[in-house]
Amino acid sequence: MTPEEVGRRVAALLAPAEATPSVSGGQRHARATVDVPAASWREALLSARDDAELACDYFDWLSAVDELADGFDVVAHLWSTRHRHGVLLRTRVRREAPAVASVVDVYPGAAWHERETHEMFGIDFAGHHELRPLLLPPEFEGHPLRKEFILASRVAKPWPGAKEPGESEAGGGRRPIRPPGVPAPGEWGTTPTPAGAGGVGEGPRGGTPARPARERPARPASAARPTRTPRSAPGTDGPAGSGGPSSRGAAERPDAAEETD
Incomplete structure (x- = not known):
């Protein structure tokens, strides 16, 4: 069956x-996707499993998507090992009290997925009696x-990427942008923000204090510096520029007169 045929078959059932x-x-990897009411969630998965034309006997995965004010989308992917086609079933639940029927009795393999979705999104699966923590410690909140x-x-630590979120490829100066999930300055934590996490000096928030700047010793005043003596030029008796053998007069040499005769 084509994806279009699979989708129409589920809707008809x-x-x-x-x-x-x-x-x-x-x-070529396209899948039939069927949006169903929350009240028909369990019936949709049961029909996809038991219908001879669909025969989706393999449960692949189940998870959710946060749609903010619109609620949560619960999504399940099923596969037919006989007909080699799949279907994505999707339903939406309210944000105020997110709940949908459990499908563990239809696909026992969904137990782990429902536990994870309950833990990560806070969605309740009615009929699942083992919604205990799976990935997070029991004392974790949220x-x-x-x-x-x-x-x-x-x-707690700087953004690990080469660029901050929202930074374009163009060069030039930029204003630091807080990474996703980081609250506004002063809304979380009590210690200063580390450099790179959301800009230096944004006020108290999570993280560790920045390393204090090292103090350099003061340089001595010019009057206290020792005076340097000019070095003598090679082959001279005094400092450079005071005159060497070539600048002395011939009269200073005793044999100068004899050499001219």
Whole structure:
């Protein structure tokens, strides 16, 4: 089946529930994508598994996308080992109380994925009784993959890339830009921002204090400096410029008169 046929088949199986089929990009790797209501989420995956024409017997992955004010998109990818086609099923849940039915009884392999999505996005999967921490320590607070979550590591150390986020390829001066997830000055932490994390001197925030500048000893006044004596030129009895053998008169040489006779 083509991706278009797969999408239409899923939508037909879910009727009269409103499902919207489409095709994702990727040219020869394109996939059928079907948006289904949250109330039909479990039924959509069950239909894709049990229908003889679809036969999506392999559960690939499940995750979510933070759409900010619009809520969260829960996405699952299924694959048919018999017909060699796949389908992306997607549903949207509210941000205020994100919840959707668990599909662990349909695909047992979804247990790990639902635990991770619950931990990272705060989405509840009704019917999943093992939504305990999977990747983070039990005392961790918050959901790191939500877009409003403050990335403390971006505050504690400088941005690791060659350029700051938002910096163009053009040269010239620029104003430091805070990396994604770093709050505005003074909104997080109590220690100064390290150089490079969001600009020097932006006020109290996360990170470590910058290294203090080293103090250089004061130079002595000009009057206290010793006077240097000019060095004598080679072959002279005095300082350079005071005259050498070539500048002395012939009268100073005792044998000068004898040499002229």
